[in-house]
Amino acid sequence: MTAKRVRLADGDEVEYDRLLIATGTRARPWPKEAEAELDGVFVLRGRDDAAALYRRLKAGPRRVFVIGAGFAGCEVASACREMGIEVTVAERAGAPLVGALGGVIGAVSAELHSENGVDLRTGVMVTALEGDSAGRVRAAHLSDESVVETDVVVVSLGALRNTEWLTGSGLGAGPRGIACDAGCRAFDFRGIVTDDVFVAGDVARSPHALFGYQFLSLEHWGNAVAQAEIAAHNMISPSAERRPHLWVPAFWSSQFGVNIKSVGVPPMGEEIMITQGSLAERRFVGVYGYKGRIIAAVSFDNTRWLEFYQRQIETGAPFPVEFPTVDRRPEGRRPVPADFPDPSLPTHGPTVTLSGYSPADRSLVFTPAHH
Structure with a gap:
């Protein structure tokens, strides 16, 4: 890494000023x-x-x-x-x-x-x-x-995560990905940020201000696109003009004719509250709470509410949810445990992997500027 060279499979070496690692999964x-x-x-x-x-x-x-x-x-x-x-x-x-x-x-x-x-x-x-x-x-x-x-x-x-090739490189890379700061700069194995190696996409683990500075690994093309834009900008900009990667995680899936979408980080949720629609009809919005604030939302065939809840996540809105818009159906009145499996037991790949310390500080609310 100190030599600023990348060795290719055919033995060739390429010098770099800035390096972007986007080897994915x-x-x-x-x-x-x-x-x-x-x-x-x-x-x-x-x-x-x-x-x-x-x-x-x-x-x-x-x-x-x-x-x-x-x-x-x-x-x-x-x-x-x-x-x-x-x-x-x-x-x-x-x-x-x-x-x-x-x-x-x-x-x-x-x-x-x-x-x-x-x-x-x-x-x-x-x-x-x-x-x-x-x-x-x-x-x-x-x-x-x-x-x-x-x-x-x-x-x-x-x-x-495709990180094996980095063994011995001096970077903070392992099975959970390559650690980087909010500006996509890679950490070395001592936890010190580098200034010439950047990371983006599925292989990156970066801290997110909205989620207690937990390191998040996100497997989604929307994140890869957004993070690549930030990494590219920061690779060619002086320090003062660099920007943080603050994309709010979002996923969607279509199964059995139902459109499932989520925003935020559901696996951080301690409780869930059905705020719109009904589970029985499979058309609903569920909102997840963590330490007294909204951390995520999921919708089944009910996407029009998600943008609203994304803004709630971005502003650290309180949980349980208390809006006049909350349907007053029996299942919507109170939060229930979200019932995630024990994180130490393997389940089949959550789409968002939490891998880091969360200082549970509610006083810090970070609202990205809307351009």
């Missing part, structure tokens, strides 16, 4: 290599993965088996049902999407799966994938000793 593979290489076992990350999986689905498999019910796993299950393909989903947690949105919303997601004919297996782990003599996948074995016959398996176990 890759799909976490099935851990047993021989099983991962069976014909019919897929991961889904890039365009080639999607094209290969789509071709196999068009060929009409008897059953697709999805390992992991995060956003990607749920979307694959939804696509299979739209195509009329039988699908089984296995999730080690108690419901789909619990790592990302918590148990209250997970229960709604579980109902969606069941109503759409998905064979949903929760609280189980896949112990082995079995192949036939020709090397094609034929069955999945589960921890409850059941066996599911299948000819296509989609491994949806989250992502790995």
